[in-house]
Amino acid sequence: MSVDPDLAHPAGRPRYPGYNVLDQARHWDDVTKGVVLGRLGPPPPIRFFSPDEEAIVRPLVDRLLGMDEEPRVPVVEMLDAQLTERIGPGYRHDDMPDDWDAWKKSLKALDDESRHVYAAGFADLTPGQQRDILQKVQDTDGDWRGLPAAKLWTLWMRSVCQHFYAHPWAWNEIGFGGPAYPRGYKDHTLKSSREPWEVAEVDAFDPEPWAQRVEKAKRRQQ
Amino acid sequence: MNRVRRRNESAWLIPKGDERTNHRLRADMRRFEDADEVDVAVVGCGAGGGVLTQRLARAGWKVVAFDAGPFWDPDADWVSDEAGSHHLYWTEPRVIGGDDPVPLGNNNSGRGVGGSMVHFAGYAPRFHPSDFRTYSTDGVGFDWPICYDDLEPYYRQMEEELPVAGQRWPWGKPHSYPHSPHPLGVDGELFLLGCQRLGIDARVGPVAITNGRFGNRPHCIYRGFCLQGCKVNAKASPLITHVPDALAHGAEIRPNSFVSRVAIGEDGRAAGVVYWKDGKERFQRARAVAVAGYSIETPRLLLNSACERFPDGLCNDHDLVGRFVMVQGAAQTAGRFEHEVRMYKTPPPGVSTEAFYETDETRGAKRGFSIQTVAPLPIAWAEHVASEGHWGHVLREYMKDYIHWASLGVLCEFLPLAHNRVVLADETDRHGLPVAKFLYSQCDNDKALMKAGTQAMKEILAAAEADDTVTINRYAHLVGGCRMSADERSGVVDHTLRTFAVPNLYITDGSVLPTQGAANPALTIMALAARAADHLIATGGRS
Amino acid sequence: MTLTIRRTRPRGHPAGNGAEVVHLLDRLVRNVEHGRFERALSALTAAAAVVTGTEIFLEHDSASFSNRMMWVPIALTPLVTAAGIGGVFSKRIAKTALPAVSAVVVANGLQGTYLHMRGIGERPGGWRLPRYNIEMGPPLLAPLLFTMVGGMGILAAILRREARG
Numbered sequence: 001m002s003v004d005p006d007l008a009h010p011a012g013r014p015r016y017p018g019y020n021v022l023d024q025a026r027h028w029d030d031v032t033k034g035v036v037l038g039r040l041g042p043p044p045p046i047r048f049f050s051p052d053e054e055a056i057v058r059p060l061v062d063r064l065l066g067m068d069e070e071p072r073v074p075v076v077e078m079l080d081a082q083l084t085e086r087i088g089p090g091y092r093h094d095d096m097p098d099d100w101d102a103w104k105k106s107l108k109a110l111d112d113e114s115r116h117v118y119a120a121g122f123a124d125l126t127p128g129q130q131r132d133i134l135q136k137v138q139d140t141d142g143d144w145r146g147l148p149a150a151k152l153w154t155l156w157m158r159s160v161c162q163h164f165y166a167h168p169w170a171w172n173e174i175g176f177g178g179p180a181y182p183r184g185y186k187d188h189t190l191k192s193s194r195e196p197w198e199v200a201e202v203d204a205f206d207p208e209p210w211a212q213r214v215e216k217a218k219r220r221q222q
Numbered sequence: 223m224n225r226v227r228r229r230n231e232s233a234w235l236i237p238k239g240d241e242r243t244n245h246r247l248r249a250d251m252r253r254f255e256d257a258d259e260v261d262v263a264v265v266g267c268g269a270g271g272g273v274l275t276q277r278l279a280r281a282g283w284k285v286v287a288f289d290a291g292p293f294w295d296p297d298a299d300w301v302s303d304e305a306g307s308h309h310l311y312w313t314e315p316r317v318i319g320g321d322d323p324v325p326l327g328n329n330n331s332g333r334g335v336g337g338s339m340v341h342f343a344g345y346a347p348r349f350h351p352s353d354f355r356t357y358s359t360d361g362v363g364f365d366w367p368i369c370y371d372d373l374e375p376y377y378r379q380m381e382e383e384l385p386v387a388g389q390r391w392p393w394g395k396p397h398s399y400p401h402s403p404h405p406l407g408v409d410g411e412l413f414l415l416g417c418q419r420l421g422i423d424a425r426v427g428p429v430a431i432t433n434g435r436f437g438n439r440p441h442c443i444y445r446g447f448c449l450q451g452c453k454v455n456a457k458a459s460p461l462i463t464h465v466p467d468a469l470a471h472g473a474e475i476r477p478n479s480f481v482s483r484v485a486i487g488e489d490g491r492a493a494g495v496v497y498w499k500d501g502k503e504r505f506q507r508a509r510a511v512a513v514a515g516y517s518i519e520t521p522r523l524l525l526n527s528a529c530e531r532f533p534d535g536l537c538n539d540h541d542l543v544g545r546f547v548m549v550q551g552a553a554q555t556a557g558r559f560e561h562e563v564r565m566y567k568t569p570p571p572g573v574s575t576e577a578f579y580e581t582d583e584t585r586g587a588k589r590g591f592s593i594q595t596v597a598p599l600p601i602a603w604a605e606h607v608a609s610e611g612h613w614g615h616v617l618r619e620y621m622k623d624y625i626h627w628a629s630l631g632v633l634c635e636f637l638p639l640a641h642n643r644v645v646l647a648d649e650t651d652r653h654g655l656p657v658a659k660f661l662y663s664q665c666d667n668d669k670a671l672m673k674a675g676t677q678a679m680k681e682i683l684a685a686a687e688a689d690d691t692v693t694i695n696r697y698a699h700l701v702g703g704c705r706m707s708a709d710e711r712s713g714v715v716d717h718t719l720r721t722f723a724v725p726n727l728y729i730t731d732g733s734v735l736p737t738q739g740a741a742n743p744a745l746t747i748m749a750l751a752a753r754a755a756d757h758l759i760a761t762g763g764r765s
Numbered sequence: 766m767t768l769t770i771r772r773t774r775p776r777g778h779p780a781g782n783g784a785e786v787v788h789l790l791d792r793l794v795r796n797v798e799h800g801r802f803e804r805a806l807s808a809l810t811a812a813a814a815v816v817t818g819t820e821i822f823l824e825h826d827s828a829s830f831s832n833r834m835m836w837v838p839i840a841l842t843p844l845v846t847a848a849g850i851g852g853v854f855s856k857r858i859a860k861t862a863l864p865a866v867s868a869v870v871v872a873n874g875l876q877g878t879y880l881h882m883r884g885i886g887e888r889p890g891g892w893r894l895p896r897y898n899i900e901m902g903p904p905l906l907a908p909l910l911f912t913m914v915g916g917m918g919i920l921a922a923i924l925r926r927e928a929r930g
């Protein structure tokens with residue numbers, strides 16, 4: 001899938017140049033430090049996904065999160081650990097399997113769909129083709145290969161965002177101040193909204209009209 | 223302050239300095255044997271169970287409060303981090319369905335001592351007098367067997383004990399708060415600005431967060447992680463507002479103990495509770511039982527406690543257990559501002575307006591809504607952006623704009639409907655017990671309110687000069703399921719929260735609420751539990 | 766007072782506002798040089814007490830008067846104000862009530878400094894996060910302003926009193 005040049009995503013341009021939330025880690029309490037810094041350590045081995053499933057889930061997660069290159073946030077590993085331990089969200093839709101089964105089922109469905117459309121496995125498609133298949137899932141009303149499409153989409157997005165935006169690299173990307181205990185924040189007013197250690201952004205723009213245009217363009221090309 | 227301390231010494235029993243937990247108090251806790259007949263076994267140690275336990279213990283009653291989750295230590299167990307706080311939520315299996323299924327877990331279900339209040343935002347408004355008679359005045363909902371004035375003294379008590387901070391409150395029955403209004407974050411300032419320009423009255427508060435030292439609890443430090451468990455001990459939850467005093471007066475808190483059944487004796491009275499601890503099924507004898515497991519687990523426990531006398535579930539002779547469960551329509555609308563907002567600073571609860579609380583026929587719906595600041599952290603905010611349909615590069619780029627957004631939440635009073643209910647599912651949990659299935663569908667009135675509420679938020683944000691707004695539809699809070707009423711044909715408990723069917727069985731949690739208003743329910747649940755405790759103490763629990 | 770001014774005005778010089786100010790200043794300077802400004806400083810003490818007390822009230826109210834000790838400076842404010850005003854008109858008050866109340870104010874300001882210091886220490890992180898907690902906690906040095914009000918009152922009491930006009 002190619003997008004009009006003027007709609008191309010401005011990714012790669014950091015919005016908060018030089019900002020590193022980890023510089024503040026010395027002001028976090030020990031327990032929080034342990035949990036957050038643990039995400040920077042070596043990711044756990046894959047145990048939940050089979051090798052075949054791993055080959056599908058990696059590009060799936062990359063496409064959903066727009067992760068095109070290294071270094072990647074180890075979302076797949078974090079997701080795998082969560083599913084291995086069967087840590088659910090606290091509910092299951094009556095027309096959906098449990099999260100762990102839904103993930104496995106959806107990866108198989110994705111691969112089936114890919115073979116049906118492109119005569120190749122999802123893992124072997126180009127990123128553009130993978131995006132097209134995902135766009136179709138997102139745009140499906142009702143059932144998609146035996147799963148309610150909207151709920152499956154929500155499950156995918158909820159799961160990947162939950163791990164991606166838990167990572168300090170993602171906080172650097174969005175300018176988030178991170179943990180704040182025992183030291184809290186002090187600059188929280190209209191006149192002074194930035195801590196001395198927070199970084200001013202560059203090239204800010206309203207993403208809403210731009211995002212709408214891109215979403216429209218993506219669907220035009222289907 | 224002495225008056226409060228004489229009633230509840232919890233805040234003074236918490237250590238000063240850097241420790242948040244009185245470990246000595248917990249180590250010295252009285253411990254009952256299963257064979258001891260305690261006066262009351264309380265099931266669930268959240269808003270309702272925590273308050274009841276404290277009140278009864280103070281009156282000299284022998285009380286054991288069971289909780290399925292841990293006895294939290296904010297220092298060791300809680301983190302200043304969104305993803306790392308998943309263990310605060312009830313994540314045991316549950317099934318949801320209906321036309322508008324309501325996600326549970328982090329949204330509305332707590333785990334451990336302190337209950338959902340451990341991760342609630344902190345809003346602690348009162349209900350309005352009109353909430354107690356919606357059927358008479360608006361022809362919808364249900365009339366409570368008590369009126370506002372019955373609950374008012376308990377509202378005041380709870381506001382002092384939490385304590386609640388806010389400006390003088392002009393809505394419902396006007397009242398003031400013991401603590402002054404908190405300083406605001408940018409999102410709160412913008413909310414006030416938008417309301418001011420539209421001529422809508424909005425006020426700072428009411429939040430159950432210390433603004434100033436309270437006992438040994440420190441002043442809030444404005445860090446914005448209220449929904450992740452307050453490591454400061456500034457935000458109220460029964461863990462720090464009622465449990466310490468309960469322990470000091472001889473109550474036992476029995477954590478990691480999952481109550482699976484209320485046992486009914488041959489005389490038709492509750493004889494105690496069956497519970498699981500450390501993999502063993504055990505039985506605690508009790509003279510009375512109070513169930514406080516909230517709107518999903520309380521009905522589930524009653525339904526799972528079916529016996530010869532109650533074949534369709536305990537107290538369910540009239541098919542009312544598990545019915546009329548309510549959630550509030552809680553759409554969140556965020557506005558984008560040219561300047562920085564950084565809504566992750568300061569507590570998410572800041573400003574609210576109840577100007578839309580009462581019925582306004584021009585909205586095409588009965589009852590109303592309130593609007594409050596909400597301030598999601600990055601993961602929750604990503605859910606907003608994703609719900610707009612964005613993913614991939616668009617999502618990433620959109621997220622980079624996080625610091626420009628201010629978010630408001632509406633609380634719409636959805637109506638109590640019989641078909642919105644908790645039933646037992648076919649699947650079972652690890653104890654082999656059927657799990658709860660929660661069916662939920664909105665009615666037209668609900669939809670009209672949600673639309674009006676969303677519109678009002680958009681207008682307020684636009685008046686504050688937001689360039690763009692996005693809205694996510696969601697739900698908040700849970701109440702109902704074992705409602706209180708004047709008679710057993712229309713409810714499960716009477717106005718003292720005693721079940722009609724079993725004379726020594728009480729339900730002291732949010733499930734007894736017949737309607738929910740457009741207010742966050744925590745304060746009302748606590749006030750009802752305190753009131754029930756007074757009745758119990760006054761009558762000696764005699765039926 | 767008017768009489769004094771008239772007497773010191775040079776003969777034949779037209780009465781003008783500018784001239785009066787100069788003479789008041791002269792007189793003040795002379796009084797100060799001779800240590801005679803008890804009444805002026807009493808008045809100033811009263812005024813400073815009102816200003817400081819009001820500010821303390823607002824600050825303590827924003828922190829919900831969460832410690833009962835926070836009411837003490839509020840209670841002392843009308844006392845020291847009254848003593849200051851009394852000191853303007855009565856030498857006896859200037860020499861008795863004013864220094865007595867002022868001494869209490871001095872002590873309360875010192876006590877307040879200690880309490881604020883303790884409050885900072887009891888915030889999460891305490892003195893290990895000195896800059897953040899001093900900036901965000903109870904204002905460390907503010908109670909000393911109250912002490913200074915008391916100091917002024919004591920100073921007024923030990924000064925020589927202006928010649929009565």
